[in-house]
Amino acid sequence: MERHITVPFDRTVSESLSAGDYVFLTGTVYVARDAAHKRMTEALECGKGLPFDIKDQTIYYMGPSPARPGRVIGSAGPTTASRMDRYAPALMDLGQTGMIGKGRRSEQVKEAMIRNKVTYFAAVGGAGALLSRCITSSEVIAYEDLGTEALLKITVSDFPAIVVTDCHGASLY
Amino acid sequence: MRTVPAETITEAVEAMCIKVCHELSDDMKACLYDAYEKETSDTGKKILGQLKENLGIASKEMIPICQDTGMAVIFLKVGQEVCFTGGDITDAVNEGVRRGYTKGYLRKSVVSDPIQRVNTGDNTPAVIHYEIVPGDKVMITLAPKGFGSENMSRLFMLKPSDGIEGVKNAIIAAAKDAGPNACPPMVIGVGIGGTFEKCALMAKEALTREAGVHSDIGYVRELEEEMLTKINELGIGPAGLGGKITALAVNINTYPTHIAGLPVAVNICCHVNRHITREI
Numbered sequence: 001m002e003r004h005i006t007v008p009f010d011r012t013v014s015e016s017l018s019a020g021d022y023v024f025l026t027g028t029v030y031v032a033r034d035a036a037h038k039r040m041t042e043a044l045e046c047g048k049g050l051p052f053d054i055k056d057q058t059i060y061y062m063g064p065s066p067a068r069p070g071r072v073i074g075s076a077g078p079t080t081a082s083r084m085d086r087y088a089p090a091l092m093d094l095g096q097t098g099m100i101g102k103g104r105r106s107e108q109v110k111e112a113m114i115r116n117k118v119t120y121f122a123a124v125g126g127a128g129a130l131l132s133r134c135i136t137s138s139e140v141i142a143y144e145d146l147g148t149e150a151l152l153k154i155t156v157s158d159f160p161a162i163v164v165t166d167c168h169g170a171s172l173y
Numbered sequence: 174m175r176t177v178p179a180e181t182i183t184e185a186v187e188a189m190c191i192k193v194c195h196e197l198s199d200d201m202k203a204c205l206y207d208a209y210e211k212e213t214s215d216t217g218k219k220i221l222g223q224l225k226e227n228l229g230i231a232s233k234e235m236i237p238i239c240q241d242t243g244m245a246v247i248f249l250k251v252g253q254e255v256c257f258t259g260g261d262i263t264d265a266v267n268e269g270v271r272r273g274y275t276k277g278y279l280r281k282s283v284v285s286d287p288i289q290r291v292n293t294g295d296n297t298p299a300v301i302h303y304e305i306v307p308g309d310k311v312m313i314t315l316a317p318k319g320f321g322s323e324n325m326s327r328l329f330m331l332k333p334s335d336g337i338e339g340v341k342n343a344i345i346a347a348a349k350d351a352g353p354n355a356c357p358p359m360v361i362g363v364g365i366g367g368t369f370e371k372c373a374l375m376a377k378e379a380l381t382r383e384a385g386v387h388s389d390i391g392y393v394r395e396l397e398e399e400m401l402t403k404i405n406e407l408g409i410g411p412a413g414l415g416g417k418i419t420a421l422a423v424n425i426n427t428y429p430t431h432i433a434g435l436p437v438a439v440n441i442c443c444h445v446n447r448h449i450t451r452e453i
Contacts, residue, residue: 065236075237122353125321
């Protein structure tokens with residue numbers, strides 16, 4: 001099934017998505033990978049808040065190449081999601097509803113997805129030039145010192161992805 | 174003796190970094206196009222179609238094929254009659270990487286220490302493998318390596334009694350474990366023999382072999398063909414979403430080894446198997 005989804009989205013939308021659905025995402029997405037997840041987790045552990053309100057938000061696991069002058073972003077494909085498995089359940093428990101990445105997830109992540117009604121989308125790995133065309137704005141909102149691993153807020157338009165694991169526990173892998 | 178200015182190496186490496194990250198070599202491109210024709214799963218074909226389109230956008234618009242422009246791995250085969258002038262050769266190579274990754278808007282993915290993890294900001298240092306060879310030429314091969322696939326690579330210290338069946342099982346196990354994480358369709362570099370480190374190095378260098386070219390050792394060639402068929406029978410498919418194209422090539426290098434050992438290294442690479450060679 002092909003679906004056009006507006007991001008952010010709430011649990012109800014997540015519940016309507018099934019593994020195997022082709023989706024086109026339009027709206028606002030946050031970008032974070034290894035180092036930003038570590039920082040966010042450390043912030044939560046010492047009682048500080050996150051740099052953004054995570055409720056109903058989607059995180060894209062990605063670290064772009066630098067934008068050439070006049071461009072919004074460089075190459076921007078997904079990174080391997082399993083490296084974020086250690087950090088992801090705590091963020092889902094705070095209200096995150098979507099994740100975009102590639103590759104298998106841990107049992108703890110799958111349990112947190114069912115518990116919180118979260119959808120995991122896969123974008124095509126190694127298609128960073130193609131995917132960059134679907135990103136219409138990008139700004140660093142925290143951790144600028146991390147370079148490509150900084151926390152970004154981006155706008156996507158018809159960003160192609162596949163629901164690889166849905167919030168009911170079904171998975172394509 | 175032939176003198177080669179270190180700056181010549183710097184300039185070559187700079188240009189190679191930029192080219193290889195935007196334009197896939199003809200052999201790999203042909204492999205991917207062929208995979209698109211052969212794939213029978215709808216999803217698989219759709220993904221391979223996106224990958225083909227991605228290659229076109231990358232070279233036309235100068236956007237890296239993949240955002241992970243890798244850690245720069247360089248094989249430098251230096252003719253024994255060559256004398257480098259005007260600086261340290263390792264510095265010259267790193268300067269080329271620094272300029273290429275900066276001027277080419279390539280991602281800086283290197284941290285200065287594996288535990289402290291501060292980004293070096295210019296993608297240096299490179300991993301450089303030197304070899305002294307006969308002659309007065311310098312052969313530079315650059316293969317920037319992304320880590321989605323690098324992380325799925327494996328090294329097995331098998332026993333001689335494990336034999337070729339043990340080797341086959343190791344290769345299949347590594348490909349299976351890599352699955353969707355390594356951005357299939359993959360290219361698989363294998364080293365068999367040598368020592369612990371020689372074996373890993375052979376696997377890495379095997380990835381730089383032109384796709385479609387087989388080992389000239391009879392049984393190794395057969396093993397390459399058999400492993401490619403078996404891996405494609407796993408059904409992992411493009412992006413790990415099912416299909417008959419899981420790997421594009423299996424390249425195997427071998428070396429004499431110890432009476433007590435049978436090391437096997439499996440270096441996994443994604444479909445963006447970047448490699449470029451230039452002779453100076």
